Amino acid sequence: MAQMHEIKGWCPTAYRPMATGDGLLLRLTPNWTGLSPQQLVAITETSLKFGNGQIDLTQRANLQIRGIESDHYLKALESLITHDLIDASEPSKQPANILISPLSSLKQNKKLTARALALELNQLLLQNNLTKKLPSKFLFCINDCDKLSLYSIKSDILIDISEDEKTYLILANDYYNPLCIDQRDSLTSAIELTKRFLDLTKDNEFVFRRMHYLTEKIGIHNFLQPLSLKITPRKKDFKTTKDTYLGEIKNNDDYFIGVSAPSGSFNAAQLQDFSQILIDHKSQNIRLTPWRSFLIPIHNVKQKQKLLDEMKDLMLITSQDDPRLALIACPGAPKCSQAYGKTEEVLERLSSYGEYFSSHKDVSVHISGCTKGCVKGDQTPLTITLTDQGYNIITNGRADSAPTYQAISIDDIDRYLKHHLSILEPL
């Protein structure tokens, strides 16, 4: 039987928290600005004082503070305003979903950066009264760097300024049909495309809640037909494989360290120690990536190894070879009221299998508390979906795909994995 899950149709912010199974969830969006370690300390203190000490990174490069008690919500908000983590003056002006290259502001020799463009685009969307009309998941990506590019991210409109003088606009990741335009026209064109999307979807907002639903239905040529924008021959190779985002990263003469935690989920005490290390190393401009990780700029190459070792001591993930990357779980019960069980327990039970997956550099197993699949909307080699009748195993699908095995037990999953991975016993 198909499982039901609730589609909320909106995304939480700090001013509009979402009630979840473990209290209010506040979402911060520091992607355009980066964070100082002092701000990270403020986040952990807010979480420890007013929440349940759980902090998650998301695939939209946001940061979530979980488990805020309703009675403490205003105090939590005040604490975040005090530390410049949210804008006190504009509670009603919810920013648009705009993701920028994690390395953006650090790129020296560019006239135009993704960060600057994001601020302008956000203003234009607000001025044109478009932000509120867009579906909650509609995502703009602005890419200005070939390293850690955003080409693998599922975007609705991608603005690519990684080549001098040219801007490519890409709709719904259709890299075979790019629009190549003059750089100074990139924002007006993005607005034109946004208006066209809203015009075409106004009576079917839910059906066409992402750009790809619309372009697949009517075709990109029909979509563009009344606009002055035209498809241009592809001259660039948009590399959609993910770059290494953990451990040591070098971009031209700049060095960075990428750090994460299993499923992007940190506890506040751990994040507090993380922040103290960054304070001791005088790190600034800590970036969040859409791969649920932090990116720390390194100014002194000698400090690199020391910083990495200190992060490892906190049990954080500092290498793309870490087997914990092979598995990801959504929060599950009791954090999410829609969950059919405790995903974290399943994750723990199966975590020793991580290193047996041949490509544990990426997610091989997705554990989802229901068919919604919040933490991974695309296909995974193996998905385990919790249901009211047990566990479903789905191969090469999503949390809501047809199961290969249905209503089985956790011991059955154990047996399946041993058989599938040709091993006798997990470590």
Ligand code: SF4
């Ligand atoms: S996928 Fe997980 S987090 Fe999302 S609604 Fe279902 S149980 Fe909750």
